[in-house]
Amino acid sequence: MNRRITATALALACAVALAACGSDSDDSDSSDSGNGSGDGATRTVETAMGPVEVPENPQRVVVLDTAELDTVITLGVVPVGAVQADATQEFLDYLPADQLADIEVVGNIAAPNLETIDRLDPDLIIGSKVRDEERYDELSAIAPTVFSETVGAPWKENFLMHAEALGKSDEAEEVVAAYEAHAAEVTEALGGAEAAADIEVTMLRFIEGGNTRLYGRDNYIGSILTDIGVGRPAITDEATDGFAVEISPEQIDQADADVIYYASYGDPEASGEQGAVGGPLWEDLTAVQEDRAFPVNDQLWYLGIGYTAAHQILDEITETLT
Template sequence: MTSTHRPLLPASRRAAQVLAAVGAAALLVTGCGSDNGSDDKGSESASQGAGGGQTREIKDATGKLVKVPAQPKRIVTLTQEDLDAVLALGLKPVGITNGQGLSKPPAYLEDKVKDIKVVGNLLQPVMDKVIAAKPDLILAGDMQDEQVLKQLREITPATLVTMAPADDWKLSFRGIGNALNSMDKANKVIADYEAKAKKAGGELGDNKGAEVSIVRWNPDGPSWMEKKQFASGVALDMGLKRPKAQDKDGNAHTPALSLEKINEIDGDWLFLSTLTSDGEKALKDVQSKPAYKDLNAVKKDHAVTVNGSVWSTRGGPLASQVVIDDIVKALKK
């Protein structure tokens, strides 16, 4: 199985193993701050920072202890998941990166980030631009390149790896909430999401509990998402099911399937996404072939195209709203 999100960097396999072993749960171990900026009993320490401001010591997703501002003012995010989380918590970064597979910020967040400086592509920060943003906190997503992390920590020691390869979005989001001293808000955001997902799923009429196939079309064919992948998790929280062939644990996606195995992507409903123009072309080409036309979901006109930069990522609270809305729009029409 390959990652639903981003490929591991070859030079950093050891770091990836550490990430997988420790996980973003480490972010929740210490420094569980409150929204009012007061020191929480779960915090290992609170002290004066170099600039005179209060700091808190927490663990990032690798288990590394990091001192962060008690109330960060200038946040830079290096992934769209970090950006999604920060915005969902009511804060605004001073620097962001482009979306997955994009040369611009993700479209679903575009209206919220119009005046924010872009400091590079996803997990590929341009250091001069990061320096110019003058961050007091850098959220580095699932960054595994130790050389890049070293450079970032020279800009500000308050640089956090916020997610591990096996983490789901709720765990990562709570970790970011802790890092931003906003755990109460993070827990409320998740509770609101879960209530909305349950309510929306219960209002799908005849499609309540339907089987939904979630597929990303790559240049060399389709890959279906495993059960714990982000969009799949949202569908399950809505009370929907995955087709039997796709009822597999994991947060990754399959290798690209050949046309001979295309029946694995069938279901009551088929949600299709792409991340590249080559993927879009491959999907368009296959839609004229008998193997695709013979899928039950296609015959019933239940094949829906969705945004890959939302559906094929690790996700976040704001992305989850898009997935819920996409499912409701399709299944209630």
């Protein structure tokens, strides 16, 4: 699908390019062994685990979740190691392949391989307490480790913390501003705030090995929909902790809305997507009857949890709804 290139998307690209240019010499050293920002200078970052001293200019970064991978790439930093999601066994497929090619796999989410991480000799590890609290001491013995409290809903706050740890706070401000401008563009493209609010959007995710989810507001994709001001169906308010409502295949009618975006975590056959989509209950949904049910990339819409993903999502929303 060809995406509309917006001015704000170009602004993000410029911000990332500036970040990369500002660290060209750093990148050239990133394959060298040994921790180091060169002069040994450090600064303190406030994290979910307390204050952490990090290198002023970290060179060898390991990330322990998909959101953190989106973050570092967005800020022009290519990590030496990263985890993968269980169901994908690959890095995020919407990120530039050339920037992912030399990243070493260091395990799966919430199951990092500490020996591999140690061998990579990082000078900064970025992750979250909710995923790896029990491994924090071991990780900290390898390198300064910066954890956010949790993942998903607080993705914007996490981004700023991780940017601070990377020494990229100025670049992060540019990224945030570009996203906010892009979101405002999408609202206008939908006819303005009032028109956008009249469009009810369901986020439907089929889960291999789990129940199907109707996503609420307190998560990554929910926050993006809030930022552009679209409406959500009433069932959204029943989401547990604001996160999601879990349904069975026989309850797919509860996904009814003006628009449905749907994806599968894992194999579509094993997740239940193939059995549900096209079935009699599916065909009765308003969005389906009006040709406004759209399959989307699970890695982009649900796993990326970052600003590079967010820009691409905003472009896809504009394409499908205008």
